[in-house]
Amino acid sequence: MNNWRAWAGLLAISGLCVLWLLGSPRQEQEATLSETRLLMGTLVSITTWGHTEDESTRVMELAFAEIDRVEAMMSRFLPASAVTHLNNAPRGEKISALPTELLQLIRQGLEIGQMSKGAFDIGLAPLSDLWGFSREPPPEAPPPASDLQHWLTLRANLPDAAxxxxxxxxxxxxxxxxxxxxxxxxxxxxxxxxxxxxLANGVTNALINAGGDMRLAGSKGDKPWHIGLRDPRQPNGVVAVMDIHKARAISTSGDYERFFLANGVRYHHILDPKTAAPARSGLISVTVQATDSMTADALSTSLFVLGEQEGLKLLQRFPDCEALLIREDGSMVQTSGFIATRSRSP
Amino acid sequence: MRLLTLLARTTTPGDRVTMALSGMAIVGLMLSTRGDPGQRGVIYRDNRPLMTLTLNQDQKKEVSGKLGAVTIQVEQGRIRLVEYNSPRLIGTRTGWIQEVGQISACVPCGILIKVEGARPKQPPTVEFDAVSQ
Known part of the structure; x- marks a missing residue:
């Protein structure tokens, strides 16, 4: 046997095998695990990186259960929730035995409401019901003007502590x-x-995405989490890319998520309590980056209603929060610390 | 033919056995690391498995969603959600899915389809980890 040829052949084959394994995406694929559920009226995905499948699956299950628990308490669409119980109670009557956690969140919501001078309002369920954006099928026309006027009149009679x-x-x-x-x-x-x-269960690299509202921790090894920001007028397009490799929350509010067109006018679901109508602040999309998702969520809505000038003033009162605003003409403005590696006008 | 003649002249039977075994090992290795596409669509209602459809058999099934019947269609190794008469038609717009991990959902119906099976060794190309919207 020609030994040198056999050995050279084996060496070459071994080399090819090594190259194949190195080129194979198996390692990264095994490291990134994702699970999606239908919760809170949207798709919620949890992605982890760098954890075993067993560990990841077990902890994701706990995280989904936690979302489920919060939804069961705070959704106004679930008949047995504490919020439904509150909303069904006679007005003016004191309701007791409420979960401490719920009261704490309501306090935080009221505080942001005060800071935003009423632009953010956690008490708009009756107005939201009038517009019906959460209904199936969704509305095709605005509610009667008399109904909106009636709501505005009632609201004018509210005490400071509504x-x-x-x-x-x-x-x-x-x-x-x-x-x-x-x-x-x-x-x-x-x-x-x-x-x-x-985090409490040892999963340190994770991304939670609840219908576009997200929170990130860690990274994908030497790669950041690679997040797109949707183009408000092109459903499959993005206007900015956010490469993030640290703990951060991102929330976007836009006039394109739930809306209808009637007589050429776009009616969207972000309501301005001052007018009882969809907010017309000159903005079509607001993205906020913050340290926690609750603040990002509340601020993106607040800034959308307030508009650019007042919105950016409000933002300054929240440390470590940044924003990217898209105006009606498609131009964009972002604060200096907003993480976006590339952006273009829609 | 020339190559085969050359090989026959320049190698011994032992060389050829070694080469054949090595070739088989390479093919086996490639198959084991690359995996195969998804084989079944699992239908969930309210996050609980409702039924499983194999993707190698064309079929149509109707499932009961929160707002009425929802049709699920399997064709040529793919699966899609033919939504109930929803004006938003988000699930329907997702179209056909076939790769393991892909999802199609009708949120108001509470119906979710996932393609499940052996995880692909070649992950589908995804531009973003998530899109904020």
Whole structure:
């Protein structure tokens, strides 16, 4: 046997095998694991990096259970939730025995509401119901002007504490113009709770995405999390790329997520309590980066309603929060610390 | 033919056995590291498995969603959600899915389809880890 040829052949074959294995994406594929569920009226995905499948699956299960728990307490669409119980109570009556966690979130929502001079409002359930953006099928026309006017009149009669938490931890809704809708804050809160569950159980590289509201921790080894920002007028396009390799939360509010067109006018789901109509602030999309998802969630809504000038003023009161705003003409403005590696106008 | 003649002249039977075995080893290695596409679509309602459809058999099934019947179609190794009469038609717009890990959902119906099976060794090309919207 020609030994040198056999050995050279084996060496070459071994080399090819090594190259194949090195070129194979198996390692990264095994490291990135993802699971998606239908929760909070949207698709919620949890992705982890660098953890074994067993470990990741077990901890993701705990995180999904945490989101489920928060939703069961705070959704106004679930008949047995504490929020539904509150909304069904007679106005003016004090409701007791509410979960401390819920009261705490309501306090935080009220505080952001005050700071935003009412642009952010967790008491808009009756107005949201009038517009019906959460209905199936979705609306095709605005509600009657008389209904909106009636709501505005009722609201004008509200006391300062339309949602009042008493010193003995009871809660009172002042009149029929007010009802709890934690949609602008509870999704972010649930994402935060889920991330805390992951971290507490040793999962340090993770991305939670709840219908576009997300929180990130760690990275994908030597690669950052690679996040796109949707183009408000091109559903499959992106206007900015955010490469993030540290703990961060991102939330976007836009006029394109839930909307209808009637007589050439776009009616979207982000309502301005001052007008009882979809906010017309000159912005079509607001993305906020923050340290926690609840703040990012609430601020993106607040800035969208307030508009560029007042919105950016509000943002300054929140340390470590950054924003990217897209104006109606498609131009963009972003604060100096906003993480975006590439952006273009839509 | 020339190559074969050359090989026959320049190698011994032992060389040829070594080469054949090595070739088989390479093919085996490639198959084991590359994996295969998804084989089944699992239908979930409210995050609980409702039924499993193999993707190698064309079929149509109707499942009960929160807002009425939802049709699931399997064709040529792919699966799609033919949504109930939803004006948003988000699930329908997702179209056909066939790679392991791909998802199609009708959120108001509470119906989710996932392609499941052996995880592909070649991950599908995904431009972003997530899109904020």
């Amino acid at each position: 949602i009042e938490i008493t010193p003995d931890h009871q809660l009172r809704l002042a009149n029929a113009a007010v009802g709890l809708d934690l949609g602008g804050i509870a999704k972010g809160y649930a994402v935060d709770r889920a991330m805390e569950t992951l």
